[in-house]
Amino acid sequence: ADREATERIRAAKARLGNKAVLLCHHYQRADVYQHADLTGDSLKLSRLASQSDADYIVFCGVHFMAEVADILSRPEQISILPDLAAGCSMADMASLAKVERAWRELSSVMNPDEKVTPVTYINSAADLKAFCGEHGGIVCTSSNAPKILEWSFARREKVLFFPDQHLGRWSGHKMGIPLDEMAIWNPDLEMGGLTKAQIAKAKIILWHGYCSVHQMFQPAHIIKFRNQYPDGKVISHPECSFEVCRQSDAIGSTETIIRTVKDSAPDTRWLVGTELNLVERLAEEVKHEGKIVQFMAPTVCMCSTMQRIDPQHLAWTLENLADGRVVNQIKVPEHEAGLAKIALQRMLDAS
Numbered sequence: 191a192d193r194e195a196t197e198r199i200r201a202a203k204a205r206l207g208n209k210a211v212l213l214c215h216h217y218q219r220a221d222v223y224q225h226a227d228l229t230g231d232s233l234k235l236s237r238l239a240s241q242s243d244a245d246y247i248v249f250c251g252v253h254f255m256a257e258v259a260d261i262l263s264r265p266e267q268i269s270i271l272p273d274l275a276a277g278c279s280m281a282d283m284a285s286l287a288k289v290e291r292a293w294r295e296l297s298s299v300m301n302p303d304e305k306v307t308p309v310t311y312i313n314s315a316a317d318l319k320a321f322c323g324e325h326g327g328i329v330c331t332s333s334n335a336p337k338i339l340e341w342s343f344a345r346r347e348k349v350l351f352f353p354d355q356h357l358g359r360w361s362g363h364k365m366g367i368p369l370d371e372m373a374i375w376n377p378d379l380e381m382g383g384l385t386k387a388q389i390a391k392a393k394i395i396l397w398h399g400y401c402s403v404h405q406m407f408q409p410a411h412i413i414k415f416r417n418q419y420p421d422g423k424v425i426s427h428p429e430c431s432f433e434v435c436r437q438s439d440a441i442g443s444t445e446t447i448i449r450t451v452k453d454s455a456p457d458t459r460w461l462v463g464t465e466l467n468l469v470e471r472l473a474e475e476v477k478h479e480g481k482i483v484q485f486m487a488p489t490v491c492m493c494s495t496m497q498r499i500d501p502q503h504l505a506w507t508l509e510n511l512a513d514g515r516v517v518n519q520i521k522v523p524e525h526e527a528g529l530a531k532i533a534l535q536r537m538l539d540a541s
Protein backbone atom coordinates (compact mmCIF):
# COMPACT_ATOMS: atom_id res chain seq x y z
CA ALA A 191 0.00 0.00 0.00
CA ASP A 192 2.91 2.37 0.79
CA ARG A 193 4.53 1.72 -2.59
CA GLU A 194 1.23 2.54 -4.22
CA ALA A 195 1.00 5.87 -2.32
CA THR A 196 4.59 6.70 -3.28
CA GLU A 197 3.78 6.16 -6.94
CA ARG A 198 0.61 8.26 -6.66
CA ILE A 199 2.59 11.10 -5.06
CA ARG A 200 5.22 10.96 -7.81
CA ALA A 201 2.60 10.96 -10.54
CA ALA A 202 0.61 13.85 -9.04
CA LYS A 203 3.78 15.89 -8.49
CA ALA A 204 4.75 15.34 -12.12
CA ARG A 205 1.31 16.55 -13.25
CA LEU A 206 1.55 19.64 -11.02
CA GLY A 207 5.09 20.57 -12.09
CA ASN A 208 6.18 23.86 -10.52
CA LYS A 209 2.59 24.87 -9.70
CA ALA A 210 3.13 23.19 -6.29
CA VAL A 211 6.07 23.27 -3.93
CA LEU A 212 6.39 20.69 -1.16
CA LEU A 213 7.93 22.17 1.99
CA CYS A 214 8.92 19.58 4.58
CA HIS A 215 9.89 20.04 8.21
CA HIS A 216 12.79 17.89 9.44
CA TYR A 217 10.47 15.91 11.76
CA GLN A 218 8.49 14.47 8.87
CA ARG A 219 8.53 10.71 8.48
CA ALA A 220 10.89 9.23 5.89
CA ASP A 221 8.12 8.13 3.51
CA VAL A 222 6.94 11.75 3.26
CA TYR A 223 10.31 13.54 3.59
CA GLN A 224 11.63 11.74 0.50
CA HIS A 225 9.17 13.76 -1.63
CA ALA A 226 10.24 17.18 -0.31
CA ASP A 227 11.22 19.94 -2.72
CA LEU A 228 12.64 21.98 0.16
CA THR A 229 13.35 21.13 3.79
CA GLY A 230 14.18 23.20 6.85
CA ASP A 231 13.55 24.33 10.39
CA SER A 232 10.73 26.76 11.14
CA LEU A 233 12.72 29.90 10.32
CA LYS A 234 14.10 28.56 7.05
CA LEU A 235 10.70 27.23 5.98
CA SER A 236 9.09 30.62 6.76
CA ARG A 237 11.60 32.35 4.53
CA LEU A 238 11.19 29.75 1.79
CA ALA A 239 7.40 30.14 1.91
CA SER A 240 7.74 33.91 1.57
CA GLN A 241 10.03 33.52 -1.46
CA SER A 242 8.09 30.83 -3.30
CA ASP A 243 6.43 31.47 -6.66
CA ALA A 244 4.32 28.30 -6.59
CA ASP A 245 0.50 28.52 -6.73
CA TYR A 246 0.23 25.85 -4.03
CA ILE A 247 2.50 25.66 -0.97
CA VAL A 248 1.95 22.13 0.33
CA PHE A 249 3.22 22.12 3.90
CA CYS A 250 4.35 18.81 5.33
CA GLY A 251 4.57 20.02 8.90
CA VAL A 252 2.04 21.23 11.46
CA HIS A 253 -0.82 23.72 11.42
CA PHE A 254 1.02 26.84 12.63
CA MET A 255 3.64 26.36 9.88
CA ALA A 256 0.99 26.30 7.15
CA GLU A 257 -0.55 29.43 8.71
CA VAL A 258 2.82 31.21 8.55
CA ALA A 259 3.18 30.15 4.91
CA ASP A 260 -0.26 31.63 4.18
CA ILE A 261 0.55 34.89 5.99
CA LEU A 262 3.93 35.39 4.31
CA SER A 263 2.98 34.32 0.79
CA ARG A 264 1.16 36.46 -1.76
CA PRO A 265 -2.67 36.62 -1.47
CA GLU A 266 -3.27 34.51 -4.57
CA GLN A 267 -0.99 31.70 -3.35
CA ILE A 268 -2.65 28.85 -1.49
CA SER A 269 -1.22 27.18 1.61
CA ILE A 270 -2.19 23.55 2.18
CA LEU A 271 -1.84 21.15 5.12
CA PRO A 272 -2.31 17.52 3.96
CA ASP A 273 -3.98 16.52 7.26
CA LEU A 274 -5.93 19.25 9.05
CA ALA A 275 -5.53 17.40 12.35
CA ALA A 276 -1.75 17.96 12.36
CA GLY A 277 -1.53 20.52 15.16
CA CYS A 278 1.13 21.20 17.80
CA SER A 279 0.25 20.37 21.40
CA MET A 280 2.61 23.07 22.66
CA ALA A 281 1.02 25.72 20.46
CA ASP A 282 -2.35 24.74 21.95
CA MET A 283 -1.09 25.57 25.47
CA ALA A 284 -1.51 29.30 24.82
CA SER A 285 -4.80 30.74 23.54
CA LEU A 286 -5.68 34.32 22.63
CA ALA A 287 -8.26 34.47 25.43
CA LYS A 288 -5.67 33.47 28.03
CA VAL A 289 -2.98 35.80 26.71
CA GLU A 290 -5.45 38.70 26.64
CA ARG A 291 -6.42 37.87 30.20
CA ALA A 292 -2.73 37.91 31.21
CA TRP A 293 -2.35 41.31 29.53
CA ARG A 294 -5.40 42.65 31.40
CA GLU A 295 -4.14 41.30 34.71
CA LEU A 296 -0.69 42.77 34.14
CA SER A 297 -2.31 46.13 33.48
CA SER A 298 -3.43 46.22 37.12
CA VAL A 299 0.23 46.66 38.13
CA MET A 300 1.74 48.48 35.11
CA ASN A 301 0.95 49.59 31.58
CA PRO A 302 2.04 46.46 29.65
CA ASP A 303 1.99 48.31 26.33
CA GLU A 304 4.80 50.49 27.69
CA LYS A 305 6.66 48.00 29.85
CA VAL A 306 6.25 44.51 28.33
CA THR A 307 7.11 43.14 24.88
CA PRO A 308 4.95 40.13 24.02
CA VAL A 309 7.13 37.52 22.29
CA THR A 310 5.51 34.47 20.76
CA TYR A 311 7.40 31.39 19.70
CA ILE A 312 6.48 30.60 16.09
CA ASN A 313 4.84 27.44 17.52
CA SER A 314 1.62 29.33 18.20
CA ALA A 315 -1.69 30.11 16.51
CA ALA A 316 -1.92 33.04 14.08
CA ASP A 317 -4.16 35.05 16.45
CA LEU A 318 -1.33 35.14 19.01
CA LYS A 319 1.08 36.40 16.36
CA ALA A 320 -1.55 39.03 15.55
CA PHE A 321 -1.69 39.95 19.26
CA CYS A 322 2.07 40.49 19.17
CA GLY A 323 1.79 42.54 15.98
CA GLU A 324 -0.81 44.76 17.64
CA HIS A 325 1.03 45.22 20.95
CA GLY A 326 4.54 46.06 19.74
CA GLY A 327 5.66 42.43 19.98
CA ILE A 328 7.44 39.96 17.80
CA VAL A 329 7.72 36.28 16.80
CA CYS A 330 10.80 34.13 17.43
CA THR A 331 11.94 30.67 16.42
CA SER A 332 14.33 28.21 18.03
CA SER A 333 17.20 29.62 15.95
CA ASN A 334 16.82 33.33 16.71
CA ALA A 335 15.24 33.57 20.18
CA PRO A 336 18.19 35.28 22.02
CA LYS A 337 18.47 37.84 19.21
CA ILE A 338 14.72 38.48 19.37
CA LEU A 339 14.93 38.96 23.15
CA GLU A 340 17.65 41.58 22.59
CA TRP A 341 15.35 43.33 20.11
CA SER A 342 12.59 43.24 22.73
CA PHE A 343 14.64 44.53 25.66
CA ALA A 344 15.94 47.40 23.52
CA ARG A 345 12.32 48.62 23.48
CA ARG A 346 10.68 47.66 26.79
CA GLU A 347 12.02 46.48 30.15
CA LYS A 348 10.12 43.16 30.38
CA VAL A 349 9.11 40.29 28.11
CA LEU A 350 6.03 38.06 28.23
CA PHE A 351 7.20 34.90 26.43
CA PHE A 352 4.73 32.24 25.22
CA PRO A 353 4.03 29.36 24.87
CA ASP A 354 7.37 27.54 25.48
CA GLN A 355 8.88 28.21 28.89
CA HIS A 356 12.02 26.19 28.07
CA LEU A 357 12.98 28.15 24.95
CA GLY A 358 12.31 31.38 26.84
CA ARG A 359 14.33 30.36 29.87
CA TRP A 360 17.30 29.06 27.89
CA SER A 361 17.38 32.12 25.64
CA GLY A 362 17.17 34.45 28.64
CA HIS A 363 20.00 32.53 30.29
CA LYS A 364 22.10 32.86 27.11
CA MET A 365 21.57 36.62 27.34
CA GLY A 366 22.86 36.63 30.91
CA ILE A 367 19.53 37.09 32.68
CA PRO A 368 19.63 35.34 36.10
CA LEU A 369 17.09 32.57 36.64
CA ASP A 370 15.57 34.44 39.59
CA GLU A 371 14.64 37.25 37.20
CA MET A 372 12.41 34.89 35.25
CA ALA A 373 8.96 33.92 36.58
CA ILE A 374 6.48 31.30 35.44
CA TRP A 375 3.02 32.53 34.46
CA ASN A 376 0.43 29.83 35.09
CA PRO A 377 -2.48 30.79 32.81
CA ASP A 378 -4.97 28.83 34.91
CA LEU A 379 -4.35 30.91 38.04
CA GLU A 380 -5.33 34.47 38.80
CA MET A 381 -2.42 36.82 37.99
CA GLY A 382 -0.56 33.79 36.68
CA GLY A 383 -0.10 32.62 40.27
CA LEU A 384 2.47 35.40 40.82
CA THR A 385 2.68 38.10 43.48
CA LYS A 386 3.11 41.75 42.57
CA ALA A 387 6.67 41.60 43.92
CA GLN A 388 7.49 38.60 41.70
CA ILE A 389 6.12 40.40 38.67
CA ALA A 390 8.07 43.54 39.52
CA LYS A 391 11.31 41.53 39.78
CA ALA A 392 10.81 39.42 36.63
CA LYS A 393 12.52 40.50 33.42
CA ILE A 394 11.01 37.56 31.56
CA ILE A 395 7.56 36.19 32.37
CA LEU A 396 7.50 32.65 30.99
CA TRP A 397 4.23 31.05 29.94
CA HIS A 398 3.72 27.61 31.46
CA GLY A 399 3.93 25.71 28.15
CA TYR A 400 6.21 22.91 26.99
CA CYS A 401 6.68 20.32 24.24
CA SER A 402 5.61 16.84 25.27
CA VAL A 403 8.22 15.27 22.96
CA HIS A 404 11.20 17.24 24.27
CA GLN A 405 10.21 16.89 27.92
CA MET A 406 10.98 13.17 27.61
CA PHE A 407 14.71 13.91 27.52
CA GLN A 408 16.34 13.87 30.94
CA PRO A 409 19.73 14.85 32.39
CA ALA A 410 20.11 11.19 33.47
CA HIS A 411 20.25 10.19 29.78
CA ILE A 412 23.18 12.56 29.25
CA ILE A 413 24.99 11.41 32.39
CA LYS A 414 24.69 7.76 31.33
CA PHE A 415 25.97 8.57 27.82
CA ARG A 416 28.95 10.53 29.14
CA ASN A 417 29.88 7.71 31.52
CA GLN A 418 29.81 5.24 28.64
CA TYR A 419 31.42 7.49 26.02
CA PRO A 420 33.55 10.19 27.66
CA ASP A 421 34.57 11.53 24.22
CA GLY A 422 30.98 11.67 22.93
CA LYS A 423 29.16 14.92 22.22
CA VAL A 424 25.63 15.96 23.15
CA ILE A 425 23.40 18.27 21.14
CA SER A 426 19.83 19.24 22.05
CA HIS A 427 16.92 21.35 20.89
CA PRO A 428 16.16 24.39 23.10
CA GLU A 429 12.66 23.02 23.80
CA CYS A 430 14.43 20.57 26.17
CA SER A 431 14.46 21.36 29.90
CA PHE A 432 16.99 23.83 31.27
CA GLU A 433 19.06 21.06 32.89
CA VAL A 434 19.25 19.08 29.62
CA CYS A 435 20.30 22.22 27.74
CA ARG A 436 22.88 23.10 30.42
CA GLN A 437 24.45 19.66 30.23
CA SER A 438 24.57 19.57 26.41
CA ASP A 439 27.64 20.59 24.39
CA ALA A 440 25.52 22.42 21.85
CA ILE A 441 21.95 23.69 21.51
CA GLY A 442 20.18 24.51 18.30
CA SER A 443 17.20 24.38 15.99
CA THR A 444 16.59 21.26 13.93
CA GLU A 445 18.54 22.76 11.01
CA THR A 446 21.46 23.66 13.34
CA ILE A 447 21.48 20.18 14.87
CA ILE A 448 21.75 18.59 11.41
CA ARG A 449 24.44 21.00 10.25
CA THR A 450 26.50 20.66 13.44
CA VAL A 451 26.51 16.85 13.29
CA LYS A 452 27.29 16.83 9.56
CA ASP A 453 30.16 19.32 10.02
CA SER A 454 31.69 17.46 12.98
CA ALA A 455 34.89 15.42 12.77
CA PRO A 456 34.66 11.88 11.37
CA ASP A 457 34.05 9.16 13.96
CA THR A 458 32.33 11.53 16.42
CA ARG A 459 29.66 9.89 18.56
CA TRP A 460 26.61 12.09 19.14
CA LEU A 461 23.70 11.96 21.56
CA VAL A 462 20.83 13.99 20.11
CA GLY A 463 17.90 15.41 22.06
CA THR A 464 15.22 15.98 19.46
CA GLU A 465 12.51 14.12 17.55
CA LEU A 466 13.17 10.53 16.44
CA ASN A 467 12.52 10.82 12.68
CA LEU A 468 15.19 13.51 12.40
CA VAL A 469 17.67 11.54 14.51
CA GLU A 470 17.20 8.28 12.59
CA ARG A 471 17.62 10.04 9.22
CA LEU A 472 20.71 11.89 10.41
CA ALA A 473 22.25 8.66 11.75
CA GLU A 474 21.86 7.07 8.31
CA GLU A 475 23.28 10.08 6.49
CA VAL A 476 26.51 10.32 8.51
CA LYS A 477 27.31 6.69 9.28
CA HIS A 478 29.64 6.36 6.26
CA GLU A 479 31.94 8.88 8.01
CA GLY A 480 32.14 6.60 11.04
CA LYS A 481 29.84 8.90 13.04
CA ILE A 482 27.37 7.33 15.39
CA VAL A 483 24.20 9.28 16.15
CA GLN A 484 22.15 8.15 19.14
CA PHE A 485 18.67 9.20 20.19
CA MET A 486 18.56 10.64 23.71
CA ALA A 487 15.57 8.85 25.23
CA PRO A 488 15.34 5.08 25.75
CA THR A 489 11.70 5.11 24.60
CA VAL A 490 10.38 5.92 21.14
CA CYS A 491 9.19 9.51 21.02
CA MET A 492 8.01 11.01 17.81
CA CYS A 493 5.89 14.09 17.37
CA SER A 494 2.54 12.37 16.93
CA THR A 495 1.01 15.33 15.12
CA MET A 496 3.87 15.72 12.62
CA GLN A 497 3.42 11.98 12.06
CA ARG A 498 -0.15 12.51 10.89
CA ILE A 499 1.08 13.72 7.53
CA ASP A 500 1.36 10.31 5.88
CA PRO A 501 1.82 9.24 2.23
CA GLN A 502 -1.91 8.52 1.86
CA HIS A 503 -2.96 12.05 2.91
CA LEU A 504 -0.21 13.56 0.78
CA ALA A 505 -1.20 11.52 -2.30
CA TRP A 506 -4.88 12.46 -1.86
CA THR A 507 -4.00 16.15 -1.46
CA LEU A 508 -1.72 16.31 -4.50
CA GLU A 509 -4.10 14.36 -6.74
CA ASN A 510 -6.91 16.76 -5.90
CA LEU A 511 -4.69 19.76 -6.65
CA ALA A 512 -3.59 18.20 -9.93
CA ASP A 513 -7.30 17.82 -10.82
CA GLY A 514 -7.84 21.51 -10.00
CA ARG A 515 -9.62 20.93 -6.65
CA VAL A 516 -8.17 22.76 -3.66
CA VAL A 517 -8.40 20.69 -0.47
CA ASN A 518 -7.22 21.38 3.10
CA GLN A 519 -6.44 25.03 2.51
CA ILE A 520 -5.16 26.98 5.52
CA LYS A 521 -6.45 30.53 5.31
CA VAL A 522 -5.84 33.04 8.07
CA PRO A 523 -8.55 35.76 8.17
CA GLU A 524 -7.29 38.93 6.47
CA HIS A 525 -7.25 41.29 9.46
CA GLU A 526 -5.53 38.72 11.68
CA ALA A 527 -3.04 37.87 8.94
CA GLY A 528 -2.16 41.55 8.50
CA LEU A 529 -1.33 41.99 12.20
CA ALA A 530 0.48 38.64 12.42
CA LYS A 531 2.58 39.63 9.41
CA ILE A 532 3.80 42.72 11.26
CA ALA A 533 5.15 40.53 14.09
CA LEU A 534 6.64 38.01 11.64
CA GLN A 535 8.22 40.74 9.54
CA ARG A 536 9.81 42.26 12.66
CA MET A 537 11.37 38.84 13.28
CA LEU A 538 12.60 38.41 9.70
CA ASP A 539 14.11 41.91 9.77
CA ALA A 540 15.76 41.36 13.18
CA SER A 541 17.24 37.93 12.46
Ligand code: 13P
Binds near residue numbers: 231333429444
Ligand atom coordinates in the same frame (compact mmCIF):
# COMPACT_ATOMS: atom_id res chain seq x y z
P1 13P B 1 12.68 24.06 14.57
O1 13P B 1 12.32 25.47 14.23
O2 13P B 1 13.97 23.95 15.30
O3 13P B 1 12.63 23.21 13.36
O4 13P B 1 11.63 23.51 15.62
C1 13P B 1 10.29 23.31 15.35
C2 13P B 1 9.65 22.46 16.35
O5 13P B 1 8.45 22.32 16.41
C3 13P B 1 10.49 21.79 17.31
O6 13P B 1 9.72 21.01 18.12
Ligand code: SF4
Binds near residue numbers: 494
Ligand atom coordinates in the same frame (compact mmCIF):
# COMPACT_ATOMS: atom_id res chain seq x y z
FE1 SF4 C 1 4.93 20.94 18.63
FE2 SF4 C 1 6.65 19.50 20.08
FE3 SF4 C 1 5.67 18.53 17.81
FE4 SF4 C 1 7.44 20.53 17.75
S1 SF4 C 1 7.80 18.43 18.47
S2 SF4 C 1 5.55 20.39 16.54
S3 SF4 C 1 6.81 21.67 19.59
S4 SF4 C 1 4.50 19.01 19.68
